[in-house]
Amino acid sequence: MLRLFDPLRTLLALLLLLAGLWWARTGDYFGREILAEMAVFAIAAMGLDLLAGFPRLVSMGHGLFVGIGAYGYAVATALWGWSWPAAILLALALSALAGLLVGLATVRARDVFYIMATLAFGQMGYVWVVRSAELGGDDGLAGVPRPELAALGLDLGDSATFATLLVLLAAAVYLLLGRLLASGFGRTLVAIGQNERRVRALGIAPGPYRVAATTVSGTVAGFAGVLAAMHSMYVSPELFHWTWSGEVLTMAILGGVGSLVGPALGAAAVVWLKYAVSGWTEYWGLFLGLFLILAVWTGGQGLYGYLERLRAWLLRTLTRQEEADARGDRTGQTLRRSHRHRPGVAAGGEG
Amino acid sequence: MSLQVARGERLAVIGPNGAGKTTLFNLLCGELRPSGGMIRIQGRDVTREDAVARARRGLSRSFQQNTLFDEVRVRDNLALAVLARRRRSWVFWRDPARDPDIAREVEDLAHRLALAEVLDQPVGTLAYGTRRQLEIALALAREPEVLMLDEPTAGMSPEETRAILALVKQLPESMTVVLIEHDLDLVFEFARRVVVLDYGRVVFDGTPEEARRSPVVREIYMGSEA
16 A cells, blocks of 8 residues: 655655756756656656556556547647647546546456557557547647746746756646545555455445546546647657557556556656667667566566665664664663564565 | 345354355355345345445455455554445545544454554564454454354464454344354354255254254264264
8 A cells, every 4th residue: 555654755756856856957958858758757657557556457558548638738729729728627628538438448347358458448549540630640730839837937948947847747746646545545446456355345346446546547647648748849649559558557667556656766767768778779678678577577566666675674684783782782681672673663664 | 045044143054165155155245146046135135236235235244265455554454444334435635544433443443353463564464363353353344234254263273263252252132143164163152053054055954952963964064073
């Protein structure tokens, strides 16, 4: 279960936020563009974690929601001339609706059938957009504006301002989802992921919780799509494609599903890898594969899982050290007693 | 087979392995659909209702194999069950498990089932017998009208078995308790009625004293132990 105030999780989230803000201030133009992309993917991956990490619904169709969000914003602004707040609301409403429908349609699907069903929905969206002349077909839609915030003294055309905003929005999504997961609803989602049979025996129907989680997850992915459209000021059918869905899922797994901060870390790591490695070889996917294998090597806990192990190991080592000190002490008798409950703390941290 | 259980009854279902005891439980609880026949609770036909609906009607069960939320704490397991009964799990913005009345109920349950000391431990790290106690605690947390325990003491030490027996004997008289059990001492001490299943049929139905004397029961069930 997500411990809302787990210090390790909070610390990592804070570090990512500070690193992002610092990078937005000091990085060059290209660096800021990468940072904005990281933030977009981090939001999508955290949204996916709500499904994949807690009720353990591994969606391979999140590109659908991202695409709907991006196209919703692009069409409303570039084609219909709507104001940006109205366009964002429309995009979020559409992706929420899509999440609701996909949730309802997949409510009985489990495991590999769920993966296949979500994959199919994503590809349906892709084919529909590619074939649609009004939506620009294969070429996509250009001329998507960024919000006008001159009234607040902000110019989102400036890459530093835009990247900073996206990093802050990613932090906001993290807090929002964290709060949701620590609620009664979140408790139930976690329980459904761990033992659906018992959930039913307790008189809780898992269906509505799954549908609600898919709706929220789809909305968050749609929001990532809106930001992606603003970022590149252009939308293409690629956003719908299953490779996009697969990439987001890869990020979540690499970072560690079920921790919320892990997928954000995974998003940053994969985007960084893509640019850093593609600078000197075309085969960046090969390195991504290697990293992914490494990340799932020890039980699929991802990068965040390694951090948890590191913490558990440190706690154990420290405890042993303290006990050794206590034994060396002449007044060891009383000291040892006060140390005795420490290993329990370490064990609790591991779980 | 036909079986009627009155309110407040203390019924033990026994029989050799493969007699269909757990299948009977799964049919009664709605996990399995019967191919024919009818299941009624308080006169109402529930044959077509699923496990969720029957749980809400006041049917609560424990499982033969521990069916718990292993990766979270004992406290979270109990809280979920309490929230489910009070219909407080559909809350998006806050954690109702932090409410004092819920927290108190969770602690009370933990005390009754000797789980107070492990409340904050992840279930997966607990000893088998302790998890078995949690299995019963989750079934009890719904404050059911009908409590169905599927081999609650399986794999437990004699002391733990005594503790479970003491607990089920303290349950309110109005609660109907149906028990599958292999420990015959426990059955004879606890039950007021014993039903013996063999190959999916009721081969005996009577008081524990009658069961002890019954030649049928001796032959097919206790015969192997005598």
